[in-house]
Every structure is written in C-alpha cells, then in structure tokens.
Amino acid sequence: MSIGTFTVRPLDPPKDAGLLHRWVTDPKAAYWMMRDATLQDVEREYLRIAAEEHHHAFIGLHDGEPAFLMETYDPRYVELVGLYDPEPGDVGMHFLVAPTDRPVHGFTRAVITAVMEELFADPATRRVVVEPDVGNKAVHALNEAVGFVPEREIDKPEKRALLSFCTREQFEAARGASA
Numbered sequence: 001m002s003i004g005t006f007t008v009r010p011l012d013p014p015k016d017a018g019l020l021h022r023w024v025t026d027p028k029a030a031y032w033m034m035r036d037a038t039l040q041d042v043e044r045e046y047l048r049i050a051a052e053e054h055h056h057a058f059i060g061l062h063d064g065e066p067a068f069l070m071e072t073y074d075p076r077y078v079e080l081v082g083l084y085d086p087e088p089g090d091v092g093m094h095f096l097v098a099p100t101d102r103p104v105h106g107f108t109r110a111v112i113t114a115v116m117e118e119l120f121a122d123p124a125t126r127r128v129v130v131e132p133d134v135g136n137k138a139v140h141a142l143n144e145a146v147g148f149v150p151e152r153e154i155d156k157p158e159k160r161a162l163l164s165f166c167t168r169e170q171f172e173a174a175r176g177a178s179a
Helices: 013-024 027-032 039-051 107-120 137-145 168-178
Strands: 006-010 055-062 065-073 090-097 127-130 149-155 160-167
Touching: 006 107, 013 027, 013 039, 013 065, 039 055, 055 107, 065 107, 090 107, 107 127, 107 137, 107 168, 137 160, 160 168
Parallel strands: 090 127
Antiparallel strands: 006 055, 055 065, 065 090, 127 160, 149 160
C-alpha cells in the first residue's frame, strides 16, 4: 500500500511561521523544545536559520500538502561543534511530522524514509547524523528502522542527546530489510 508522494520545498519563514507555530507548540512536539514559543519566536528562529550558511529548513509535502518539517545542517559548524569528529560527507538532520487528528499507520516512518532519500539524493552525502533527546524512544526506534546506529550519549546545552549515524549503505540495507 502506497502512502503517497513526498516532496520538499524551502521553508519561507514569514509565509510558513503560522503553520510551523501550530506544529512546534503541539504537545506531541515536546522534544522540539518550542512548546511555549510565540508566533514571533517561531518566525524569528526560522529567519535566523534562513540566514545561516550551514543550516537549512524545508517544508515537507505529502501529496502537495504541508506535512512535515525537515532541517539539515553541517555538523562542522552547527549543533555538534566540538561534540564529535565530523567526517567528509556528514549531514545533520532534524525532522518533525505535523500533528494530526487522523493518524495514518506507517506515516512517520514513510516521512523519515523520504527525508533520508532526500539527503542521500545528494552524492556528497555519505552519512547522516542525528542527536535526538535520549528520552525520545519513539524517534530512536524510527531512526533504527531506517539504519541509524547509536554511537554514544552526548551533552548539548539544551539536552542530553543520543548521537547516531546512518551511512548510505546502512540506509539501503534497512530499506531492503523492510521491503
């Protein structure tokens, strides 16, 4: 059964702030750490990201409708500076699925798979790096399902995180195992 088509477009902070505000302040987005953010806080944060050379944000579309947020970053300059030794081709990633009153079984896994496909579509990407909160067991399971291997816990200013990596080969192997 196909869940649909996924695409991404660059995030437009002034245009997308209202949508993002609903997503990041939803109780299910607790690990996004923006539950108390105002609309202006959200717009300001994504304007900051848009101005960054090494951090990018995208709106993910499901059959043409906004359905998830995807961020990419260069861990040599953003998020993980000094916390691990980056390798050539490392790309950092965050994703957030929009809250819904009508969940679709397998949707979040389809989203993370689409995100990984998008990242590995760039031949320069050799490995995807993530650092979810150690308490976010649901995302750890999703990460594992697409090939991520945890390396170790690290202390970031805002959280204790589980540093994990997924190579192109690990992703392809995980996709083959789930097919």
